[in-house]
Amino acid sequence: MSSPPLSKLDYLEQVLKLYTGFAETPARYSRIDRRLVEDLYQKQIAFEDVETAIYLAIARRLMRDENAPKLGPIRPLHYFLPLIEEVRSAPLSPEYRKYLRGKVAAFQNKNTIQDRD
Secondary structure (H helix, E strand, O other), rough: OOOOOOOHHHHHHHHHHHHOOOOOOOOOOHHHHHHHHHHHOOOOHHHHHHHHHHHHHHHHHHHHOOOOOOOOOOOHHHHHHHHHHHHHHHOOHHHHHHHHHHHHHHHHHHHHHHHOO
């Protein structure tokens, strides 16, 4: 069951808030990022697909082998385009989407606690 479509303003706000809400992404979005979100809205890319792609990318980055070379921060929102296409071509179940959100939240909480120590 999918949620009702968002207005353009709600879509823009929710995607940009999600995008800037991770330590791996910029704290502020650029004009180019906003334009990309407008394009995604015009192409009727579901918010759930964008959200899932962002969580999938963040989860993959956070859960990589700790001995692997450190990745630099994500700069443009365009980074997520291949993942949006991946999610659209092979949709994930609602349960797996929930799992991803939980794993990312748990990892971020763990790191927040460790940063305070």
